[in-house]
Each structure stands twice: as structure tokens, then as C-alpha cells.
Amino acid sequence: MFVRLLLFLMLCSPLVGRVQDLYKQHCMTCHGSELNRGLGGSLLKTDWKHLASDNDLQSFIASGNQRIGMPAFSDKLSEKEIRSLVIYIQEQRKSAAPAPITNSTLGNSIHSEEESFKIERICSDLKTPWSMAFLPEGGFLVSERSGRLRMFHKRELSKPISGIPKVWSEVQGGLLEIALHPNYPQNKWVYLTFSEKPEQTKGDPNGGSLKIIRGRIENLKWVDQETIFEVSESFYTNRPFHFGTRLAFKGDYLFFSIGDRGVQENAQRLDNPYGKIHRIHLDGSIPKDNPFVTDANAIPSIWSYGNRNPQGLDFHPIRGQLWESEHGPRGGDEINIIKKGKNYGWPLVTYGMNYNGTPITSKTEADGIIDPLHYWVPSIATCGIDFYEGAPFPNWQNDLFVAGLVTQELRRLKIEDGKILSDEVILKNLGRVRDVASGPDGFLYVILNDPGQIIRLVPSTR
Template identity: 45%
Template sequence: MMKIRKNLSFILGALILFGLASCSEPNENGAIQENDPFAVVSEKMTFSVDTLFTDFENPWGMTWLPDGRMLVTERKGEILVFKDDKFTGEKLTGVPAVHEVNQAGLLDIAIHPDYANNGWIYLAYAKDMGEGGVLVISRAKLQGNALVDLEELIVNMPEWKGGRHFGTRIVFDKDNYLYYSNGDKGSRPQNAQELDNAHGKIHRIHDDGSIPSDNPFVDVEGAVTSIWTYGNRNPQGIIYDAENDRLWSVEHGPKGGDELNLIEKGKNYGWPEITYGIDYDGSIITEDTEKEGMEQPITYWVPSIATCGMTLVTSDKYPAWKGNILVAGLAGQQVARVELDGTSYVGEEKLLDGIGRVRQVSQSPDGFIYVITEATGLMVKLIPRN
């Protein structure tokens, strides 16, 4: 049986299990006092954790429709429908068949910035091709609970066996350019540093899949023309800062060396020529952490927290976090709250320590923060406390 919104005793048990409870309680005016088991006191603010759902398998992406419904993807090829923070019991039909192998499958989902007028929903997923799979960016429209008018916008070649390092996130900027990430497929050194393949890159296309004429490598012979940046190992998180017109990414490193990067046109982010990590077996990938012509991360994580999804806090509901970037940690089983001064790293705080492998953290249109996990299968909502 599906268990959706949990009662207070379950939330208390979850908070104790995850080490999130603090020793304070609200008075009659809502202020925090001692011995409240539901309050989580962070460095900058106090919040409670509302557990909304507990039955995900391998969730990946999430988005909200203008009517208030939330769509959450499962890597096996399902899209679950939520309304008013509750699972409706419905799943979308018409979802394209996916190549579900290892990290490949149905990945991110996003709506067009002008969805109210054009109705386009965008999907990132792996599909079968040849002896392996390829990352595809598609769009479709919604009729009831059915995806219709599916269009493949771009196929990221060549096909690859094994299902490793597919990325993938989708974001739009203020001009409705679509950016998406594609991992290097676990290949070293050729993919990420070479422009003749789509892997280990962040890409930029028009919302209809066509290639912008000002992309950095459109005039380079043999280059994949959608490439915006290269030398990216496995970027599983991208956000667009509309106020400052900035694109940020987090890159899942090897053993150590996860990166937060400011993504800028045509730049090389170094993988695998430079890295702050080592290989999973402890061997050295490279002795170099810097090279001329290769970008340095804004910050990096050693040991790795296995960065995944991310969001920029713009909501007035979390005034002390405004302008912070929240980064999902898979192996780290946390949300990292990263403070910045412009584009400079200031510091960070570990939130929800021990909650499970955090796949995505998102800010809803009404300004609340949602977190989804795999393994523990949770969706939780962070409620600011007075």
C-alpha cells in the first residue's frame, strides 16, 4: 500500500533516524523553544521536515505545472503525478521507451518557460541504439495524463554501452535557450576533451532543437555544434540564475573532486586532464589540478559527496538562505547549502545529514524546497519555522 503524508509520530521517528531533530519546541506564538523534536536548527534558520512520500525507487527529476501538479520521473521510465503534495495514484502514459541500464534511463523533466501558451514538456532520457544507448532530449504535450506529440529534438552520439555517466539536467535561460548536460560515459580520455562527440559536455540548443548560430563551435570542422562547454565529467546538476544571467553546474567527480562550476561559453573544465579526485581503486588519474586554458571550480568536495541535482534559493520563505545554492549529495546523504559572494565561494553547511542518497533538490513555484532521495525513497518538504 502507498503511504503518502506521514503523521507526526512518523516524522518524529524519521527525524530521529536521520539525526535531524533539535532540542527546541514552539510556544503559542510559534517561536522555537526547548525540546521541540520537529524543529531542525541550521546555522541560519530553523525549519521542519514534512515527509510527503516514501515509495520512490530511483527518482530523478521533478517539475511543476501551472495547475499546481508536480511531475516526478523514475529512472525505469515512469512519471508520477502529485497534487497538493500528495501522490494522486496516477502516472503519465505515452512516456517513450527508455534504455534503463545502470545510470541510464528516464532522467530529467522540465516545462518550457512559456508553457502556459505552448504546452511543451521537455524530457531527457536514454534510448536504445545500436549495441548501447544514447541520450535524447525530446518534448511532448500533455492531454489529461497522456504525453502526446512527442518530438525528438537532439540525439547525442555516439551510442555507448554500459549506462555510465549520462548526466542529465535541463534548464532554460531568460532567452529560452535550452541547456542540458551529458556525462562522459565513463570514457577517458577521449570523450570529454574531444569536440567530435557529444559526451562530457554541456550543450545549448533552441527550444525546438535547432542549433544557435552563436554557439562556440559551430564553425569548427568536425565539432558537435550543440556544445557549449567541454571537459565536464558527469554534470548531474544545472541551474540558471536569472537575476545575474549565470549558469551553474555541479559535476560528479571520481573518488573526491566533485565540482561546483560557473559555466561559461566555450570553456574547458579540464576533465580528465585536471582533477582534485583520484580513481575509485585509489590510483592516480593525473598529478595536475591546474592547467593553462582549463577552468578551476568555484569549490570542490574531497571526499566526494557525489553531487547530483541542485537549486538556487530565490524564495522569500527562506530569507537567510536567499542566493544560496543547495546541492544534492548521493554518497554524502545530505543537502549541501553553499554560500556565495557573487561568484566566490564563502562557505557551506550540511543539511539533512543521513537522510539517504539525495537525487534532487528543487524550489517549487510557490517557493518551498523539496528533496527527493533514492534507496530511502523519500520526498520531503522543508517548512520554515517562525
């Protein structure tokens, strides 16, 4: 029996070895050693509509897609080898499918370092939900990246709000952030950010960019639309990634982030809007005291630069500083405090390296560049952030919660005097964590992807 087993293992292992080697040699640099991270993104996603069958997957790997950066492999690998990779990927996908939130997860008390909580599912059946905004009249708005904006009220998810502009929904682009004007109860302004590909442009004819608009919602219709910010057409590009973007309001100012759109050098150029944090007034006008308004070549809305792909922004509830999270390359996700006119270093200094394993720079710090307050190697794929404010979890007061997409984590950073004292994983493996927000009820709301749903954490007894 033992000998038979040994023989069986010996016969099998070279096969297993070979497909893993193929993966390592040809795919790992862009899809990660665990198939779940990197420039090419995760191969373990559950919502693969365009690659529904094994044959779709086989022909996709063979022909690639040059525009989005996926190489063709038909001249490097035989059909048999590609087929074995297809099987290998499907095996890994099956074993890595996120643990569904079961009734037992929902019912159980989870004991973290400083608080015990239970998970409640608030709404499901969402498609790549991206952001949420709580409404003073109860419920919230939720954006889905494909371009739908919906309202959740009295346990019901509305049909999509009509009249929202057509978005460019591809890879990381689509309908992204939503936020309410600070005086929303009086003026009802809702702000949206999205990527767009207009039919006519003076820039790259296939290109598109990012836009911020505001409007009002009346009887599930989008009305009174105004453009608040748009990137000028000469900067349009058809790279469907690194859009950022988040919004954060402070007094009469609106801060927002845009990623480098896949061109590292953009982030250091003041005549380019990408890879920056911007500051404008709530109606889109440019504040006169912005740091680069007197530089004729600079984009006047720039507030800070050298920011790779920032997808989290929030103000510290007591100290009032603007905190930011940004995606690093391979390694080097960052948490920063954003200050006027400062350089955050991308790509001159970073704790990460290129996706193919080659270095970007040996430098992790330099004169004139602000160091991150905290960084993750390997990357967690930092997305939304939120300072917790609410009565139900007194020990979490003013702690920073950080969403991690790739590692499927919600993290809690304990902060004292602007320093990070500890970094705790609060949720793991319930799906990609896109955003986190303190609700008006004091509970902590979390947006999960794959499958798209919103849950909240409510206190439980130890």
C-alpha cells in the same frame, strides 16, 4: 569474567580482521572504505532486488559482470571467503540503513546556521525518483528512473503517464530529467531526458544513448512527441553510466549536460558529444553563435567541454550565469560557472584520482583550463543543484543548495560576488539526495532515494 572476555575477543578478532582485510584487498578500490562510494557504487543500497538473497550475492561476487565493470572473484577467492564477504556486506548494510524519517524527525524543529525548519513528507512510495517539475496549475511531475512519469496533485500520486517511450533502465540510466518550457502555461511543452537502447542501430548493436524529447500531457497520456536532441548512432555505447543529465532554460536557449559515458578522453574531444555542456534552441535547432559551429569536425551544440559527469545545472537568479555541479572520480566533485567555449579540464586536471587509487594526473590546474569554484575531497557525489528563491527563508535567498548522493547530504553554499563563502550541511542521513528545487510556495523540496520520497523544508521558529 574479564579473562573470559579477553579470551573471547582474542578468538574473535582474527576472524573480523580477516574479512575486513579481504574487503580492503579486493573490493575497497571500487566500493570505498565505507562500502558506500566509488566506481562500483554503494553496497549499502536498500533496494537490491536482483540480489535479494545471500546466495544471489554470493554468486554475483563469484561470477561478476564484466560488461558493467564488476570483476569475477571465483578464481581469486575461495567459496568460504566469498561467503564471509557476503556476511560482512550484509552486516554493514544493516547498520548503515538510512535513518527513516520518523514522526519525531517530522515534528521537530531543526536549527541550521541561518534558518530553522521542519521536514514535511510530501509523497512517498516512489522508486528512484530523479527529477521534479512544478506545474502552474498546482502539484508537480516526478520522474522515476525505471521509466515512469507521474503527476502529484491534491495529495495524490497518479498512475504512470501512458505513452512515454521505453527507456534503457540500467545502473545510472533510465528516465532522468523533466522540465517545463518557459512558456508552459501557453504551449504545455514538457521536456524529458532518458537513455535509450533502440532495437536497430548502425552503431554498437548493444549500445544506446541519450535523448531529449518534448511532448504534452493530456488526461495522463503523453502526446505530440518531438525529438529535440539525440546523440548520433556512431557514438552509441553499452556502458550504462555517466549520462548526466540536466536541463536549464534561458530565453530561447536550452542548456543540457551529458557525462563522459565512462571514457575519460571523450570529454576533451570536440568531435564527441560526451563530457560536455550543450546549448540548443528550444525546438532543438543549433544557435548560430555557438562556440564551435564553424569547426567542421566539432559537434555544433557544444557550449563547454572537459565536464566529467554533470548532474546539476541552474542559473544564478541575479547574475544570470550558468552554474553546474559535476561528479568527480574518487575525490574532486566540482561546482563550476559554465562559460562559452571553455575547457573545464577533465581528465587533464582534477582534484580526484582513479577508483583503484592510482593517480589520474598530478595537476589540479593548468593554463587555458577553468578552475572549479569549489570542490569536495572526498566526493559527496554531487547531483541536483538549485538557487533558493522564495520568501519563507529570507536568510537563504540566492544560496546554492547541492544534493549529495553518497554522503546523503543536502548542502548550502553561501555565495557573494561569485565566490563561495561557506558550505553547510543542512540534511544528513535521510537517504541519498538526488535533487533539490525551490517550490512555487517558497518551500525547499528535496528528492530522496532509498526509500524514494519527496520532502520539503518549511520554516519553524527557533
